[in-house]
Amino acid sequence: MNSRPKIVILGAGMSGIACALRLYKNFDVQIFEKSKGVGGRLCAKKTKEGLFHFGAQYCSAQSSAFQNFLKENDAKKFLGSSFDMNTNSCIDTHNYFVGINGMHSFLKNYNQILNMHFSQKAIKVDEKKKLVYFESGNTESYDIVISSLPLPQAQEIFEAEIEHDATFNPCISMGMILKGQTHNEHNAYKNIDQDISWLGSSKFYNPGDNETWVLQFSPQTSLEKINNSNNSLEVICNDAVQHTIKGKYEIMHCGVFKWKYALCKRSNLEKKFTSMSDNSFAIGDWNISPRVESAYISGSELGKFLIETRS
Ligand SMILES: Cc1cc2nc3c(=O)[nH]c(=O)nc-3n(C[C@H](O)[C@H](O)[C@H](O)COP(=O)(O)OP(=O)(O)OC[C@H]3O[C@@H](n4cnc5c(N)ncnc54)[C@H](O)[C@@H]3O)c2cc1C
Structure with missing residues (x-):
């Protein structure tokens, strides 16, 4: 017993x-x-086109306990560079970790x-x-x-x-495949405009697999457009992608994921x-x-x- x-x-x-x-x-x-x-919210979806991280894209680790946890679970360093379009500068990603088979791995x-x-x-x-x-x-x-x-x-x-x-903000994530020739200098872009806060290629976690892209709408736009049709979201998404990624390509949409409760608005270390x-x-x-x-x-x-x- x-x-x-x-x-x-x-x-x-x-x-x-x-x-x-x-x-x-x-x-x-x-x-x-x-x-x-x-x-x-460490959510990844595998489709025949490739793997998409629809939730957290990476995680940072400050405490040694979490660093050890990530090491035990085969976390890898973020690959390549990430660019902040607000500050026009590269982000320091040396403390960013990813799961090559999805963050849930x-x-x-x-x-x-x-x-x-x-x-x-x-x-x-x-x-x-x-x-x-x-x-x-x-x-x-x-x-x-x-x-x-x-x-x-x-x-x-x-x-x-x-x-x-x-309190929580929602987030709309969109998974994409770009068919054709792309010339992107960085593997991820942050703060693209007021609508889009993230556009990242799967090359930063798995360079060997089919390249996929995930775009996330900003908290404000996600809140305003959470009930919009996928077609109208794709229009906003097309504009942002074409302004950010150079080359001759077509955007194939592979899915929209709407998080009602994505990111909490809080920063407090007192009560865990x-x-x-x-x-x-x-x-x-x-x-x-x-x-x-x-x-x-x-x-x-x-x-x-x-x-x-x-x-
Ligand atoms: C789009 C997005 C991007 C993000 N980007 C980053 C990032 O880049 N870096 C970073 O550090 N963090 C990021 N985050 C935040 C990070 O994902 C979360 O902080 C973390 O995963 C939260 O873990 P949790 O265990 O607190 O909650 P959750 O992951 O939400 O776990 C709660 C679990 O409860 C389950 N559940 C819900 N309701 C029920 C029920 N009624 N009965 C049983 N089970 C239930 C859910 O399915 C889920 O598995 C992001 C989150 C989102 C959504």
Whole structure:
């Protein structure tokens, strides 16, 4: 019989997995994820044309713990240069890391050691009964529940109010193939104009594969145009690409990805996770700042806290 306290973690993005990695040797940890795989906003899509990073494009690593995590998970250095069109200068990318098989590949190996349940969307947490309800009709009991969802999504499923002032911006990402001859000096461009904040080639993470491009709309334009048709978004995208990438080519669109909750507006290092009660907690980048490393720190710090206080 398993007598270890049971911890249910909702979400298998960076923060949820970082937390589980701290806890799984001391607790019975069960992860429930609504999608078919790990990653969350570290999202990559493989198509016959190539690989597209629709979420985080790269991550930076300041803490030695996160640097070690990236090393263990085969992260590579960002290749080539990135150019900021606002300041007209190259960005220092020496501390930028990427996953050559998609940013979610940092988390893929943990399927073997963590108990993960996919296609399980949590719809309600009953904190009195200590039960999580899922869209599938399943329920799961817990001793401790941890949400790793973006704050607005966590607020929807917990009955108790989660007091926090973080807010989120949406982001529209567009994946493309350029057919023909291109002459681009840099592998990525930032702050292209008021509509477009990022245009990056897959050459910065995988020079050997078919070249793909990902464009991200700025937070303001994403907010204004999140409900626009893909065709009207493609018009804005065409203009930006043709002004930025030189050559004779045609733009083939391979997909639009709309993130309702992409990047939180926050920068705070004081509280790395949120306690709703003795048995319920919320982790995620939004506790600190909109970065992959912040998600890792948030999950890892809650794990450390629970080991120190509950095991
Ligand atoms: C377009 C975009 C570009 C970005 N660019 C960068 C960048 O260049 N560098 C950088 O450092 N950061 C970047 N970020 C931010 C980075 O991706 C996030 O900070 C980080 O991935 C957040 O991890 P997380 O674990 O906090 O949340 P998430 O990755 O959002 O994980 C939450 C998980 O919960 C799951 N979930 C949601 N609802 C439910 C539910 N009801 N039941 C069960 N599971 C559920 C989700 O599917 C997801 O897997 C970017 C993000 C986006 C969207």
